Amino acid sequence: MPANNSDLIKIPVVEIESRLVQVLINHGFSYAKAKTCTEVFVGNSLDGIYSHGVNRFAKFIGYVKDGHIHPNHDAICQHSIGGIEQWDGQSGPGPLNAISSTDRAMELAAKNGIGCVTLANTNHWMRGGTYGWRAARKGFVFIGWSNTIANMPAWGAVDSRLGNNPLVIAVPYQNEAIVLDMAMSQYSYGALEVAQLKNEKLSVPGGYDEHGKLSYDPVAIKKSWRALPIGYWKGAGLSLLLDILATILSGGLSVSEISKDKIESKLSQVFIAIDIRKLGNFKSIASAIDQIINDYQQSVPEKKGKSIRYPGENILKIRAENLEQGIPVYKSTWSEIQKL
Amino acid sequence: MPANNSDLIKIPVVEIESRLVQVLINHGFSYAKAKTCTEVFVGNSLDGIYSHGVNRFAKFIGYVKDGHIHPNHDAICQHSIGGIEQWDGQSGPGPLNAISSTDRAMELAAKNGIGCVTLANTNHWMRGGTYGWRAARKGFVFIGWSNTIANMPAWGAVDSRLGNNPLVIAVPYQNEAIVLDMAMSQYSYGALEVAQLKNEKLSVPGGYDEHGKLSYDPVAIKKSWRALPIGYWKGAGLSLLLDILATILSGGLSVSEISKDKIESKLSQVFIAIDIRKLGNFKSIASAIDQIINDYQQSVPEKKGKSIRYPGENILKIRAENLEQGIPVYKSTWSEIQKL
Numbered sequence: 001m002p003a004n005n006s007d008l009i010k011i012p013v014v015e016i017e018s019r020l021v022q023v024l025i026n027h028g029f030s031y032a033k034a035k036t037c038t039e040v041f042v043g044n045s046l047d048g049i050y051s052h053g054v055n056r057f058a059k060f061i062g063y064v065k066d067g068h069i070h071p072n073h074d075a076i077c078q079h080s081i082g083g084i085e086q087w088d089g090q091s092g093p094g095p096l097n098a099i100s101s102t103d104r105a106m107e108l109a110a111k112n113g114i115g116c117v118t119l120a121n122t123n124h125w126m127r128g129g130t131y132g133w134r135a136a137r138k139g140f141v142f143i144g145w146s147n148t149i150a151n152m153p154a155w156g157a158v159d160s161r162l163g164n165n166p167l168v169i170a171v172p173y174q175n176e177a178i179v180l181d182m183a184m185s186q187y188s189y190g191a192l193e194v195a196q197l198k199n200e201k202l203s204v205p206g207g208y209d210e211h212g213k214l215s216y217d218p219v220a221i222k223k224s225w226r227a228l229p230i231g232y233w234k235g236a237g238l239s240l241l242l243d244i245l246a247t248i249l250s251g252g253l254s255v256s257e258i259s260k261d262k263i264e265s266k267l268s269q270v271f272i273a274i275d276i277r278k279l280g281n282f283k284s285i286a287s288a289i290d291q292i293i294n295d296y297q298q299s300v301p302e303k304k305g306k307s308i309r310y311p312g313e314n315i316l317k318i319r320a321e322n323l324e325q326g327i328p329v330y331k332s333t334w335s336e337i338q339k340l
Numbered sequence: 341m342p343a344n345n346s347d348l349i350k351i352p353v354v355e356i357e358s359r360l361v362q363v364l365i366n367h368g369f370s371y372a373k374a375k376t377c378t379e380v381f382v383g384n385s386l387d388g389i390y391s392h393g394v395n396r397f398a399k400f401i402g403y404v405k406d407g408h409i410h411p412n413h414d415a416i417c418q419h420s421i422g423g424i425e426q427w428d429g430q431s432g433p434g435p436l437n438a439i440s441s442t443d444r445a446m447e448l449a450a451k452n453g454i455g456c457v458t459l460a461n462t463n464h465w466m467r468g469g470t471y472g473w474r475a476a477r478k479g480f481v482f483i484g485w486s487n488t489i490a491n492m493p494a495w496g497a498v499d500s501r502l503g504n505n506p507l508v509i510a511v512p513y514q515n516e517a518i519v520l521d522m523a524m525s526q527y528s529y530g531a532l533e534v535a536q537l538k539n540e541k542l543s544v545p546g547g548y549d550e551h552g553k554l555s556y557d558p559v560a561i562k563k564s565w566r567a568l569p570i571g572y573w574k575g576a577g578l579s580l581l582l583d584i585l586a587t588i589l590s591g592g593l594s595v596s597e598i599s600k601d602k603i604e605s606k607l608s609q610v611f612i613a614i615d616i617r618k619l620g621n622f623k624s625i626a627s628a629i630d631q632i633i634n635d636y637q638q639s640v641p642e643k644k645g646k647s648i649r650y651p652g653e654n655i656l657k658i659r660a661e662n663l664e665q666g667i668p669v670y671k672s673t674w675s676e677i678q679k680l
Contacts, residue, residue, distance in 0.1 A: 081618040086622075169581040234522045248619075275421075278421040279591065296596075
């Protein structure tokens with residue numbers, strides 16, 4: 001949730017949608033592309049991922065204005081080897097490239113069981129979970145990740161040379177999905193900002209202060225620019241490997257190459273889909289997942305009465321609430337969008 | 341390294357090898373299977389992963405004696421859908437099933453670009469990195485994981501219902517490999533034991549004490565049985581998703597089903613290989629990885645003079661040292677193996 005509730009207004013979905021579509025068209029998007037892009041931004045806010053939804057739209061338009069995002073460039077297939085295709089995103093809009101890559105990975109999976117699309121020279125996909133939900137709702141397992149601009153130090157280092165390279169894993173579940181969408185840093189800089197605005201400490205250490213001590217203080221961490229990788233050396237290692245894979249599989253730019261420009265564009269991404277409907281029917285997949293989740297939810301909570309949630313579980317409730325009540329947007333953000 | 345140096349002896353590789361092969365033959369392994377299994381145990385110790393090498397051999401033989409591991413059962417293919425094959429490990433030796441699955445994933449990748457073998461009803465693969473090194477040395481990207489018996493609580497829970505489900509990602513690098521091999525818990529119980537024996541505290545919090553506080557004390561964590569997932573809620577979520585995928589893709593048992601028996605057997609695993617030699621030559625893969633690692637190693641270290649290492653980097657040195665000087669084994673372990 002955004003930081004300060006008094007600065008928030010709730011705007012009906014259709015009102016936001018029509019405004020975003022119009023702004024995108026004004027900035028050179030075709031009607032169809034404007035619609036799809038809007039669905040991603042609005043969908044992310046609907047799901048409660050406000051940092052990568054409507055709140056980020058003005059920044060996205062800024063990238064269009066500055067020529068980093070080409071509204072009507074489509075990704076093109078550069079090389080195909082059966083189950084893998086290597087695409088060039090041609091600096092098109094990140095969400096559109098990611099959608100077409102996800103859909104293509106599913107097509108390849110429908111043919112081969114498993115399909116992999118790699119994508120070079122794309123832009124920020126906003127929220128990675130979008131593509132996990134998309135694939136899982138259509139009955140596919142999804143594994144995907146993106147590299148980013150450098151924003152996290154290697155383990156034992158003070159300067160940022162790793163990306164927080166979000167990783168998404170999704171599976172179909174009860175007509176919806178279980179979707180893990182996690183960056184390799186314990187907190188995003190967006191989350192640190194929210195905590196700072198609320199004048200709150202973090203619930204677990206999120207990075208280092210200027211004296212090199214682990215800190216719960218978002219302000220201190222933002223000063224040092226030393227975000228903490230999840231699991232210390234482990235998340236740093238995972239970030240490095242995800243970058244290597246995205247780079248070599250797509251033939252695109254690495255975190256260090258992206259970071260030379262100080263602008264987060266020309267990213268490299270990987271989209272893997274698996275068509276589980278084609279698997280051998282040794283046992284029902286749906287009931288296997290039910291069994292795992294049922295056992296998981298029977299965990300004894302640390303705090304009495306607290307429920308143990310699976311990744312993405314909360315989103316269905318938030319989505320229903322926002323659909324009914326409107327999407328919470330900062331007043332300043334909304335007035336900025338009105339002027340675009 | 342094992343805990344107490346005075347209890348260690350260094351034994352030449354060939355001496356260990358011939359003993360392990362003999363013991364395996366005595367317990368019903370064919371000569372060829374005994375040789376391959378021995379290579380895995382000795383290789384893991386050579387690489388410095390002592391907890392999953394020779395030190396674990398007696399426990400492995402115990403599983404054979406108790407009928408959990410069937411020495412000469414081979415995995416069989418149950419279902420094939422192009423790029424994916426589902427195999428049943430038939431409770432054969434975990435390392436042998438994992439090797440054949442890795443090799444088969446590479447064959448599928450050589451045909452389709454990407455190949456995926458899933459494996460139900462297998463046994464502990466010992467060290468997951470073994471299979472990453474194997475595939476990467478042959479020029480393949482490798483992504484693989486295993487589920488385990490429940491040994492880690494969900495986030496916000498006190499009882500263990502998640503596995504620490506190790507994840508392995510490997511890429512070829514300079515005739516060797518970069519290999520990430522990480523469990524979802526910050527420390528394995530083996531690592532906690534080593535710290536306890538050395539009377540040392542952990543370098544970062546490894547779990548909770550009996551009062552529910554994060555702790556650096558291996559003894560306190562072993563009392564509470566509350567190991568910490570890497571990145572708190574993130575590692576717990578990743579563990580859950582890896583278990584769901586291993587279970588549904590293989591048609592095998594989940595962490596909770598495995599845990600009913602209190603014996604870690606009938607595991608589910610996934611092996612994905614990608615044949616990078618078949619990718620489009622937009623740029624040299626080897627020089628792309630060099631570029632990433634070079635930049636990474638130029639990180640400014642927190643402690644002056646300390647080098648920033650990539651996952652697996654240290655192993656080459658340890659391997660060379662152990663090959664020359666012999667493998668460090670506990671005296672008690674070696675005498676136990678002599679009696680098997």
